[in-house]
Amino acid sequence: MKLEVLIFGAAALAARSGRLSVDVPHPATAADVLAALEAQHPSLAFALKPPATPRLAVNHAYVPPTQPVTPADELALITLLGGG
Amino acid sequence: MFTPLVTSLIIDGPITDSRAHALAIPDHGTVGAAFTFRGIVRRAEPSPAHPATLRDLLALDYETYDPMASRELLALATETAAAHHLTAIHVLHSRGRIAVGETSFVLHVLAPHRAEALAATASFIDALKARVPIWKRPVWAT
Numbered sequence: 001m002k003l004e005v006l007i008f009g010a011a012a013l014a015a016r017s018g019r020l021s022v023d024v025p026h027p028a029t030a031a032d033v034l035a036a037l038e039a040q041h042p043s044l045a046f047a048l049k050p051p052a053t054p055r056l057a058v059n060h061a062y063v064p065p066t067q068p069v070t071p072a073d074e075l076a077l078i079t080l081l082g083g084g
Numbered sequence: 085m086f087t088p089l090v091t092s093l094i095i096d097g098p099i100t101d102s103r104a105h106a107l108a109i110p111d112h113g114t115v116g117a118a119f120t121f122r123g124i125v126r127r128a129e130p131s132p133a134h135p136a137t138l139r140d141l142l143a144l145d146y147e148t149y150d151p152m153a154s155r156e157l158l159a160l161a162t163e164t165a166a167a168h169h170l171t172a173i174h175v176l177h178s179r180g181r182i183a184v185g186e187t188s189f190v191l192h193v194l195a196p197h198r199a200e201a202l203a204a205t206a207s208f209i210d211a212l213k214a215r216v217p218i219w220k221r222p223v224w225a226t
Contacts, residue, residue, distance in 0.1 A: 009219030
């Protein structure tokens with residue numbers, strides 16, 4: 001199935017977009033989405049591999065890698081933060 | 085024991101002196117240390133192309149993922165107050181363009197003793213940078 005993921009900051013600059021699509025198996029988990037981002041959008045590699053610590057937010061909350069996700073969820077890639 | 089006073093707010097634009105100074109100090113008679121940290125935009129940052137070289141900035145553009153950023157900021161402030169036995173904690177963070185020399189972040193911590201206030205400040209800022217969905221983008225001078 002196809003899912004939309006919001007992206008921000010340097011990752012969005014690299015992708016030239018604030019939103020990307022990924023194809024994932026059905027059913028899918030948060031870990032599947034992160035893996036699909038890395039495999040299907042190579043320009044994001046710097047934001048998905050160490051020392052970056054990427055996490056997926058689902059409906060505005062961090063979730064564990066095993067969290068199921070669906071097209072009805074709002075997904076956001078949270079990485080390379082710069083607050084303060 | 086009393087419940088610590090916790091406030092957090094993300095505002096558009098820089099944090100002015102008057103807004104920073106308006107943060108409340110509760111009158112419990114228990115505050116022995118008040119510590120205010122201000123994050124200010126520096127004139128130069130490492131160049132992305134040549135990290136060993138500093139490059140002049142005009143400003144930083146702060147982007148937030150709302151409402152998650154506001155929720156995480158409040159949750160972090162609440163957790164920090166409990167973990168360090170604070171009397172109060174107030175957090176302000178900017179969204180949008182903040183020019184060199186302007187304030188983008190204020191953390192105001194009140195505690196019975198300085199050790200708690202200083203430890204809370206350090207741990208809060210570390211966690212902010214790891215957890216609260218806020219990004220900054222440099223606006224280079226040249």
